[in-house]
Amino acid sequence: MPASSSSPLSSSLPRIVILSTGGTIAGAADARSKGGYNAAAVSAQSLIAAVPGAEEIARIDFEQVAAIGSQDITDAVWLTLARRITELAARDDVDALLVTHGTDTMEETALFLHLTLATDKPVVMVGAMRPSTALSGDGPANLRAALMVATHPESRGRGVMVVLNDTIHGARDVTKTSTTQVETFQSPNLGPLGYVTPNGAVFLRPGTPRITLPLPESAPLPRxxxxxxxxxxxxxxxxxxxxxxxxxxxxxxxxxxxxxxxxxxxxxxxxxxxxxxxxxxxxxxxxxxxxxxxxxxxxxxxxxxxxxxxxxxxxxxxxxxxxxxxxxxxxxxxxxxx
CATH class of the missing domain: 3.40.50.40 (Rossmann fold)
Known part of the structure; x- marks a missing residue:
C-alpha cells in the first residue's frame, strides 16, 4: 500500500496518488557550488508537507517509482510508470494521478504517457526549476497548482498535462525553453491549455477526443x-x-x-x-x-x-x-x- 496523507476534514475529497520519480523538485542543496544540488533527495511526503492547505484540496497517497534526475529517465522507467498509472486509474477509489518529475526530459515522458494511457482520469506532471532547499523554491507552489488542476472536473479526458508556474500545458506541444527560469515551460505553437489562479484552474478551451496507442510490452523501445x-x-x-x-x-x-x-x-x-x-x-x-x-x-x-x-x-x-x-x-x- 502507498503511503498516505489523508484529510481529516472530509472523506468526500477526491483521492490523488502522487507518483514520485525524483528530479529538481525533490532536490537538496549541495556544497559543490552556490547553486549546486542533488536531484531526488527529498521524499514526496516531505514535498507535499510544504504545500499549505494541500489537505483541503484532496486526500493524497504517495508512491516512489524512481529517485533519479530526469536526464537518467529510461524506456524501462516510462513503462513502469505507465503500467502503475494504468493500475491505479482502474481503481474506483483513485480520482486522479500526479507525477513529480525532473524538468529536463519532462516533455518526453509526458508525451509517452499521453500516447499510451487510455484512462480519462486526470494525469498531471509537475516539477520545479529550483530545488526544495533553495531560496524561493517553486516546488510547493507548483505542487499546489497541480493538485488544483488534478481535482478540476474539466481535467478529465485531456490526457497528460504539465503544470508549472501556474500554467497548464498539453503534452503534445509543451517544451522547456529556458535553462534556469521558472517560466521555462511554454507551448509555443498551440498555446497553453489554461492557467491556475488562487481560486482554482481555468481552462481556455475544451478538451478534444484523442486516440491512444497500445503500451509497448517491454524495454528497450526501438532505437x-x-x-x-x-x-x-x-x-x-x-x-x-x-x-x-x-x-x-x-x-x-x-x-x-x-x-x-x-x-x-x-x-x-x-x-x-x-x-x-x-x-x-x-x-x-x-x-x-x-x-x-x-x-x-x-x-x-x-x-x-x-x-x-x-x-x-x-x-x-x-x-x-x-x-x-x-x-x-x-x-x-x-x-x-x-
Whole structure:
C-alpha cells in the first residue's frame, strides 16, 4: 500500500496518488557550488508537507517509482510508470494521478504517457526549476497548482498535462525553453491549455477526443536516433546511426526540416531499407510541412508537423514498437495535435 496523507476534514475529497520519480523538485542543496544540488533527495511526503492547505484540496497517497534526475529517465522507467498509472486509474477509489518529475526530459515522458494511457482520469506532471532547499523554491507552489488542476472536473479526458508556474500545458506541444527560469515551460505553437489562479484552474478551451496507442510490452523501445543539422553537414551521422541499429531517424533540420542534399539523400536511401525517416526542425516555432522544400512523397519521408525533434523521437518509438512503419501511416500520427 502507498503511503498516505489523508484529510481529516472530509472523506468526500477526491483521492490523488502522487507518483514520485525524483528530479529538481525533490532536490537538496549541495556544497559543490552556490547553486549546486542533488536531484531526488527529498521524499514526496516531505514535498507535499510544504504545500499549505494541500489537505483541503484532496486526500493524497504517495508512491516512489524512481529517485533519479530526469536526464537518467529510461524506456524501462516510462513503462513502469505507465503500467502503475494504468493500475491505479482502474481503481474506483483513485480520482486522479500526479507525477513529480525532473524538468529536463519532462516533455518526453509526458508525451509517452499521453500516447499510451487510455484512462480519462486526470494525469498531471509537475516539477520545479529550483530545488526544495533553495531560496524561493517553486516546488510547493507548483505542487499546489497541480493538485488544483488534478481535482478540476474539466481535467478529465485531456490526457497528460504539465503544470508549472501556474500554467497548464498539453503534452503534445509543451517544451522547456529556458535553462534556469521558472517560466521555462511554454507551448509555443498551440498555446497553453489554461492557467491556475488562487481560486482554482481555468481552462481556455475544451478538451478534444484523442486516440491512444497500445503500451509497448517491454524495454528497450526501438532505437530512434536524432541527428542535428548544421552548415557543412555530411551524411556521416546518418550512416553511423544506421550502423548502430537505428530503426528510425529524426532529422533536427534547419528551417522547414531541411538539410544538405547529401543528408536528405542518405535519409531517402535509409527509407528504402525500411528505416523510417522523420524531418523535424531545430527552430523552436512553426510546423515542418510536407513536400515544400523536400519531396517527401517521392523520398518516402515523414514531416514532423508541430513535433519538435525530442517529441518526434518519442512518437516514432511508440509507433515502431506497435509495428507502424509505413510512411503514410506514420505521417497520419504526426499530423495529430490532440
Amino acid at each position: 530512434v536516433s536524432i541527428v542535428h543539422a548544421y552548415a557543412g553537414m555530411d551524411d556521416l551521422l546518418i550512416k553511423a546511426a544506421i550502423d548502430a541499429g537505428a530503426r528510425g531517424l529524426v532529422l533536427a533540420g534547419v528551417g522547414d526540416g531541411n538539410a544538405a542534399r547529401t543528408v536528405i539523400a542518405a535519409l531517402a536511401e535509409a527509407a528504402k531499407a525500411g528505416v523510417v525517416g522523420v524531418r523535424a526542425s531545430r527552430c523552436p516555432l512553426g510546423p515542418v510541412l510536407r513536400n515544400i522544400e523536400v519531396s517527401d512523397d517521392a523520398l518516402g519521408l515523414v514531416a514532423a508537423g508541430l513535433h519538435n525533434p525530442a517529441k518526434a523521437r518519442v512518437l516514432l518509438q511508440v509507433l515502431l514498437a506497435n509495428g507502424v512503419t509505413t510512411p503514410t501511416t506514420v505521417q497520419s500520427a504526426f499530423d495529430r495535435t490532440d
